[in-house]
Amino acid sequence: MDRPIRDEIRAKRKDEHIQCFLASNSFSNNGFKDVVIQNNSLPELNFNDISVECTFLDREILFPLMINAVTGGTPYTYEINKNLAILSDKFNLPIAVGSQTIAMQNHEAVESFRIVRDINKSGIVISNLSAQCSYDEAERAINMVNADAIQLHLNVPQEMCMQEGDRSFKGVLKNINLLASRMKVPVIVKETGFGMSYETAKKLENIGISYIDIGGKGGTNFIEIENARNQEQSCELLSNWGIPTALSLLECRRLGKSMNIICSGGITNAEEIVKSLCMGANITAISGAILRTLLNNGYEAAENLLKQILHQTKVLMLLLGAGDIQSLKSVPYLLKGELRELYLGKFEV
Ligand SMILES: Cc1cc2nc3c(=O)[nH]c(=O)nc-3n(C[C@H](O)[C@H](O)[C@H](O)COP(=O)(O)O)c2cc1C
Numbered sequence: 001m002d003r004p005i006r007d008e009i010r011a012k013r014k015d016e017h018i019q020c021f022l023a024s025n026s027f028s029n030n031g032f033k034d035v036v037i038q039n040n041s042l043p044e045l046n047f048n049d050i051s052v053e054c055t056f057l058d059r060e061i062l063f064p065l066m067i068n069a070v071t072g073g074t075p076y077t078y079e080i081n082k083n084l085a086i087l088s089d090k091f092n093l094p095i096a097v098g099s100q101t102i103a104m105q106n107h108e109a110v111e112s113f114r115i116v117r118d119i120n121k122s123g124i125v126i127s128n129l130s131a132q133c134s135y136d137e138a139e140r141a142i143n144m145v146n147a148d149a150i151q152l153h154l155n156v157p158q159e160m161c162m163q164e165g166d167r168s169f170k171g172v173l174k175n176i177n178l179l180a181s182r183m184k185v186p187v188i189v190k191e192t193g194f195g196m197s198y199e200t201a202k203k204l205e206n207i208g209i210s211y212i213d214i215g216g217k218g219g220t221n222f223i224e225i226e227n228a229r230n231q232e233q234s235c236e237l238l239s240n241w242g243i244p245t246a247l248s249l250l251e252c253r254r255l256g257k258s259m260n261i262i263c264s265g266g267i268t269n270a271e272e273i274v275k276s277l278c279m280g281a282n283i284t285a286i287s288g289a290i291l292r293t294l295l296n297n298g299y300e301a302a303e304n305l306l307k308q309i310l311h312q313t314k315v316l317m318l319l320l321g322a323g324d325i326q327s328l329k330s331v332p333y334l335l336k337g338e339l340r341e342l343y344l345g346k347f348e349v
Pocket of ligand 1: 017018021068069070071097098099128151153190191192193215216218219220264265266267285286287288289291
């Protein structure tokens with residue numbers, strides 16, 4: 001297939017992903033309902049003193065939440081990226097652009113990514129490419145948005161459900177190693193809603209990766225999205241494939257403290273964010289929930305969602321007796337039900 005046709009297919013796919021995402025049911029069980037945090041009757045704190053600031057990639061951010069990779073590459077997705085960038089700038093939250101593969105050959109697609117840096121001039125902007133990309137592509141993606149880091153995404157189940165998807169997955173770890181050893185910015189290896197196991201994270205740790213985004217199951221479901229696009233070859237079998245976010249977080253947190261964990265996959269509210277932080281996530285990330293609010297209810301609603309999350313996180317921190325983000329890490333939590341069974345079944349038999 002020659003390059004222009006492939007670019008056209010990719011652009012059509014970008015818009016279709018958004019449409020199919022909006023039509024999808026999206027949320028399943030991300031595991032956080034099986035994580036229990038308890039009331040502290042003597043928090044010994046004043047609400048106005050609660051601080052949610054933290055650092056990420058050695059920079060101060062307002063709150064441990066990132067707007068995760070979604071899109072780019074077409075006029076429609078330019079508008080989406082513009083609005084997400086305004087949100088990230090206004091709230092001083094890191095933002096990752098969607099996969100920039102489309103902009104590698106198609107120069108017209110570049111603006112839809114660059115707009116994010118044009119708007120968010122001084123905040124954290126993160127590039128995104130497949131973990132199979134070349135060093136040259138990664139460098140160009142970073143330069144395109146003057147990125148502070150690059151996400152290399154892993155999405156094998158999704159590729160297998162796409163008629164036009166990749167079928168070759170050998171040598172990916174070696175490629176990540178090669179890229180990370182040469183890159184001038186930190187590399188974040190990222191799942192896309194299927195979750196990362198302890199074993200995967202350990203392999204990444206062994207090659208020196210110190211940022212992972214666990215991208216667990218329980219939010220955006222790319223199998224459902226690809227099923228809606230691909231009527232001929234159904235992938236129903238994989239509809240429930242993946243590691244729930246809370247389980248993935250427990251597994252990956254078994255690694256050393258030097259592994260920075262971004263907890264994502266079905267994050268929709270303050271409770272899930274607070275639980276993630278108690279369980280050892282460094283920060284959390286949100287894609288589907290903010291995108292859905294933005295597209296269904298408009299920019300102001302998306303802004304209100306973030307304000308609400310921010311306020312409710314502070315309320316929960318007060319009720320847990322945690323005056324700052326660091327203190328959340330020593331708040332006890334309990335596991336119950338399926339999550340406890342799965343976690344103990346794997347690690348404590
Ligand atoms: C419409 C849409 C497009 C996405 N495109 C990308 C992408 O290009 N690259 C990537 O790494 N992740 C992509 N993602 C995955 C998200 O970054 C995230 O890993 C996943 O949606 C799980 O988070 P969520 O449940 O908060 O949506 C996309 C998500 C959505 C909803």
